[in-house]
Amino acid sequence: MLVSATEMLKKAVAGKYAVGQFNINNLEWTKAILQTAQENNSPVILGVSEGAGKYMTGFKTVAAMVKAMIGELNITVPVALHLDHGTYEGCYKCIDAGFSSVMFDGSHLPIEENIAKTSELVEVCHKKGISIEAEVGSIGGEEDGVVGAGEIADPEECKKIADLGVDFLAAGIGNIHGKYPENWKGLDFDALAKTKELIGDLPLVLHGGTGIPADMIQTAISLGVAKINVNTECQLYFQEATRKYIEEGKDLQGKGFDPRKLLAPGTEAIKVIVKEKMELFGSIDKA
Ligand SMILES: [Zn+2]
Numbered sequence: 052m053l054v055s056a057t058e059m060l061k062k063a064v065a066g067k068y069a070v071g072q073f074n075i076n077n078l079e080w081t082k083a084i085l086q087t088a089q090e091n092n093s094p095v096i097l098g099v100s101e102g103a104g105k106y107m108t109g110f111k112t113v114a115a116m117v118k119a120m121i122g123e124l125n126i127t128v129p130v131a132l133h134l135d136h137g138t139y140e141g142c143y144k145c146i147d148a149g150f151s152s153v154m155f156d157g158s159h160l161p162i163e164e165n166i167a168k169t170s171e172l173v174e175v176c177h178k179k180g181i182s183i184e185a186e187v188g189s190i191g192g193e194e195d196g197v198v199g200a201g202e203i204a205d206p207e208e209c210k211k212i213a214d215l216g217v218d219f220l221a222a223g224i225g226n227i228h229g230k231y232p233e234n235w236k237g238l239d240f241d242a243l244a245k246t247k248e249l250i251g252d253l254p255l256v257l258h259g260g261t262g263i264p265a266d267m268i269q270t271a272i273s274l275g276v277a278k279i280n281v282n283t284e285c286q287l288y289f290q291e292a293t294r295k296y297i298e299e300g301k302d303l304q305g306k307g308f309d310p311r312k313l314l315a316p317g318t319e320a321i322k323v324i325v326k327e328k329m330e331l332f333g334s335i336d337k338a
Contacts, residue, residue, distance in 0.1 A: 056278070070094050072281065099132070155186075182218040217253075243276070
């Protein structure tokens with residue numbers, strides 16, 4: 052069932068668990084994540100970056116595939132199709148394409164411009180029953196080989212953006228995208244607690260879920276994080292399983308070259324890591 056992410060995240064805040072956002076890249080990824088959600092009776096958010104949208108030939112293709120797959124696979128758990136780190140133009144494209152949720156990432160903009168564009172998008176999205184995420188304090192990560200520390204969002208700025216009516220908010224608390232460096236300082240729970248105090252029950256989003264230790268994830272959830280984004284970890288699991296298949300020479304045996312066989316171990320590996328994350332986040336049987 053394709054729905055906005057608003058209700059599932061409100062329920063998550065109330066129930067003190069988090070819903071995973073797993074980014075999709077193709078049919079195998081989408082199928083693996085939807086089936087795992089259904090098998091575990093868990094709500095789920097499918098994340099699509101602008102790059103992945105382009106790769107899949109456009110947001111309309113993505114929305115059509117996801118909607119058809121939900122029907123064909125009889126997926127009854129709540130599924131949100133969400134634009135990840137959207138530009139202003141990207142948000143409009145996804146709204147038109149039939150996404151049920153978008154993130155407008157205005158974190159790199161001056162705060163006044165971030166506020167103006169976020170307010171406009173909140174109105175447009177809510178008229179159509181689409182949920183919207185905003186971001187304050189840019190989330191670090193590797194860009195062109197330089198690993199930046201995650202910025203800590205100013206709780207007052209978070210409150211300003213929260214008051215615009217967004218449905219959930221990504222606040223940087225030292226989290227970063229991709230693999231975490233050896234000398235990472237960990238999440239800033241003081242900043243998270245301060246933000247939570249100001250914004251009340253608005254669900255918070257933790258980006259860069261790959262490699263954050265389980266105890267930190269659980270503390271973050273106890274402090275109001277209700278959506279956790281996982282991307283790199285699925286890629287690493289897919290890569291490892293695919294590499295193993297080829298290194299063991301299985302693609303050279305019989306019809307092992309068939310793409311449906313070649314991609315099967317990676318697809319199964321995604322199911323394993325998605326289930327593990329659902330267990331850690333506490334979303335199993337919360338559909
Ligand atoms: Zn992110």
